[in-house]
Amino acid sequence: MKNSLTRRSFIRTAAASSAALAWFSARRSSSVFAAEADKPALLGGTPVHKGGWAKWPQWREAWEPEVLKVFRSGRWFRGSDERVSEFERGYAQLLGAKKCLATASGTTALIVSLHVLDVDAGDEVIVSPYTFIASYNAILSCKALPVFADSDPATLTIDPASIESRITERTRAIMPVHIFGMPCEMDAISAIARKHKLAVVEDACQAWLAEYKGRKCGTIGDLGCFSFQESKHIPSGEGGAIIGMSEELIDKCNSFHNCGRAVGTNKGSGSFTRGNNYRMTQAQAVILMQQFDKLVKETEIRRANADYLSANLGKIPGITPVRLPENSRAVWHLYPFRYDAAQFNGLSLDKFSKAVSAEGVPCGRVYHEQYFDGLLDEAIASRGFKRLWSAERLKAYRDSFQELKGNKQVCATTVAVTQNMLLADRSDMDQIIEAIRKVQAHSAALAKAAV
């Protein structure tokens, strides 16, 4: 989706294109077009899948009375009722965390966590480059430098072996991102953090219920951050959360997200500490609480279907499912796989995606090499950043983007389908596999065609 679509618009487009495909397929009577069934849909054949993938986000009428109760009560803001606190207790319990703080978004959850873990102006945070841009932005908001470790092409997540060489005397934290809900190799990351006395903020914004060696993602580092934005598996339009095992740290997060007010163990009087307003509203909390069971059930469905896809797509030459760390369970915010054009008669990844999408299976690239887009050039050219780092450091930093060979490969070869598609039946999974097989069978013709 490098050129045209963001991940979020990809998710919306995937849902919308289903309707168009259903219409398209309905118009093709099976008797007239049966002979074309084997031709790629992009070249005029019949799509393998009829479309009609689940819409996202989903609403349930049964949730409405509780939400209306909040609006009718007039107690909308966090401080005027208990619903946000109730959500926090429930979410902490769901993930096996000691405490949770609800926030306005995943981005604000990350900003609050970095602040509380003492990431300050002029510090550096080592982060995974293959992520939604908010991971970079949260670090920049602390006037700190996002320093990119490389991605491991086999896992798409941060390669622990590339972390230590990026550590300087300014490094304060590591921010692994469990991208698409796939756990990072947390043992190795935690060991490096311990050795160098660095904090770990898990960006688990796409990893609700993902597990690494029996622990939920978000509970392993010092703090873990989640997003409940509209595209997410548990959405409330906007929203976020921080979880942790330290009551003191979460109380500090609470103070910082609530204008610096004293909270629990974080005692003080008057304006004793800094803070902003990053609060969740009561209505968001009520919408989220009512989705706990749905999240648990749907996570199992996505897992079963993703396992089935991995077992079968891996048999198609040129398609490589992603490797997960040992003893870990992903939750598949997107289902990614690696594509090797050489095994498809040189069919480019974008043409491959177009051809598979035409078969009724919307898919595409996800993140590109965003560090070349300009936001980091803008940051390092700013007055503040020039005051905080030497010209030599900023030049070396900018030059280091060229060294991200693993991430370049990940961006150039990763294709994904969206999470809503994993909620469909096993026969739909068979058709996803069939669509890719069909495109491979016709890859020579597709590579030559001007489509």
Ligand SMILES: Cc1ncc(COP(=O)(O)O)c(C=O)c1O
């Ligand atoms: C990996 C990652 N980090 C951070 C965020 C930021 O979350 P939000 O959009 O709720 O601010 C997102 C949201 O898409 C994300 O996917």
